[in-house]
Amino acid sequence: MREGPLRVALAGVAGHGAAHARRFLQMQATGSVRVVAFAEPAPERRPEVVRELSDAGAIRYDDLSHVPDGAGVEAVVIATPIHLHHPMTLHALARGWHVLLEKPAAPTPQELAEMLAARRRSGRIVAVNFQHTARPGFRQLLALVRVGAIGPVQRVIGRGLWLRDAAYYARSWAGRLRVDGRWVLDGTLMNPFAHLVNQALIVASPDLDRPAAPVAVTAELYHANPIESEDTACARILTREGVEILIYTTLTFAGQRLPSLEVQGSEGTARWDYQDRVTLVGRHGESRPLPTLPAGPDVADNFVAAVRGEPVALYSPLSHSVSHVLVAAGAFLSCWPPSPIPDALRERVRTPQGTLAWAVPEIDRWIDVASSRHALFSEAGVPWARAGVTVGLERLQSFAPPGEGR
Template sequence: MTDIEDLLELDAVDAVIVATPNHLHEPHVLSALAAGKHVLCERPLALTSAGVERLLAAADRAGRRVMVANNHRFRSDVQALDRFLRGGELGNVTGVRAGAYHFPRDDGGWRLRRAEAGGGSFFDHGIPLLDLALWLTDFSPLTRVGAHMHRAAGASAVEDGMLVNLACANGIAMSLDVSGAYVGQEERWWFEVLGDRGSARLAPLRVVKELNGRPFDVSPAGAAGRESTFIQSYRAELAHFFAVVRGEGAYEAPADQVTVHRIVEAIYRSADEGREIRP
């Protein structure tokens, strides 16, 4: 089947997964909701915050569930980290440092065209890091947004690297560093949370806590020996979506994605204008 409209006409279909090019997410999700289907959409849900708001309104009118495939939230190591943070094990969170360095793409295509992709390396690799950082820190309001990007000239060009600094109202400072043109021996991904009484990093999960004035490794036993957290996260994400569709799982509309996209818009504005933005 090559036409989404043909798929959506099937009465046997209760839910769909949208994993089309970025610029098609919004129209495809709208079509699915109008046809009475529940939707799991790959990130980004839309290219803009206004687009996300339109989809949330459409889902509400249709009485259907729409979820965003933020799979990092479902990772077992992230769930464990969240428990450490909720329990105050690291003290007050003071910062998040995260990044992703990936080799250049050699396939061309829509990801290299701004109107279709929405952006380059930050849209691909930065938004997942941003969402995870905000989710783990309870979406504290931002006070300052600063960004610098490297992007070739031309209206359709996308950035191949971006460095972002965010300041939160509660004092947390976040730094996100992404590259889609990395020249190195291996690709890299990192995520670390800093607290005033400890720190924790992912892939694999390592937790260090201050005890009697000294740092101690309190990482969960076997954290490095489990299956790939990425593979596990996709399975957990799908299981949750199916449970939501069947009415067996708790559902919360992804209104937080409006906040994510407003921050993304401020990030690109800061990079384009070469100045700090105060949301």
């Protein structure tokens, strides 16, 4: 087993990468890692994070490729825009570095396949930051399903309702389909609710150790915001074992509701939400909330332990992202391109922070109606809905919408 602190570089610390920076600085304080370098082309966006890293001894570079071999980097945390995940992971693996990659792993199956091939050639560890997979409540949910507490899983329903303002979409790649000729596909299924899709696939899996293999997806994609991609979606996913997964997501809900999973079995239902709470519901409707469990190792702990050679299983190795990427990319093929929600059916609202955002009135009601019927929006009578086609996923190797090329 490897001795001494793991020498880590960070790629991207101005967005969500700021959370990674502070997490790895915490780990540096305990002696498990040493942050030796970070790549951030726009340090003015998060000067306080840049200062914290610099004060801790890390050296800033404009680009990951500028980090010299003499820095002794052993692993890199990549938290850059989605379209940079593929080239940066290939670069890191070519230099012999282990990689902790922010979700989603990649926007297209062809890019992910190249990344997996590079990982196999390098022999290095690549993990994806699906952080909810490490939460004790979700692990408890998997354990309950494994012992048959609700019987064989028949259906999984995921609901995610948030509100995002204009500042969220002001980032150069947010809500985009392509950037600089590269696919981004930044929508709810690919990015903000990627966790929900990934966890639904895991809990629908026959072994619960990796996501289920999806064989088909039928999706509907919409946007109320002035973007290219989707901010509202629904999808029906069928797994190889015949489990139905229904996903409903939006970033246009002007209210408060926690994203959640509902796992329906032959003998009952298990529910999990983003506060990591688990509730069991019996066949006759009796509800029993389970005690909250103490936190255990998170994805960063798990990744570092694996790189150090400790006998741990990665929560989300790169290979486990295949199912999510197939579903998310397949959803775009099912309903290409995303459809605008008519102006008359959307409205501008103020967020709790006082900023402006586009909202769809009664989107929560429509999601409740559709999910209660196990239906897509077009099947539930939603006035702005447009049915998508069913896309087979078992042979989907390349994302190439009609008329768009690779």
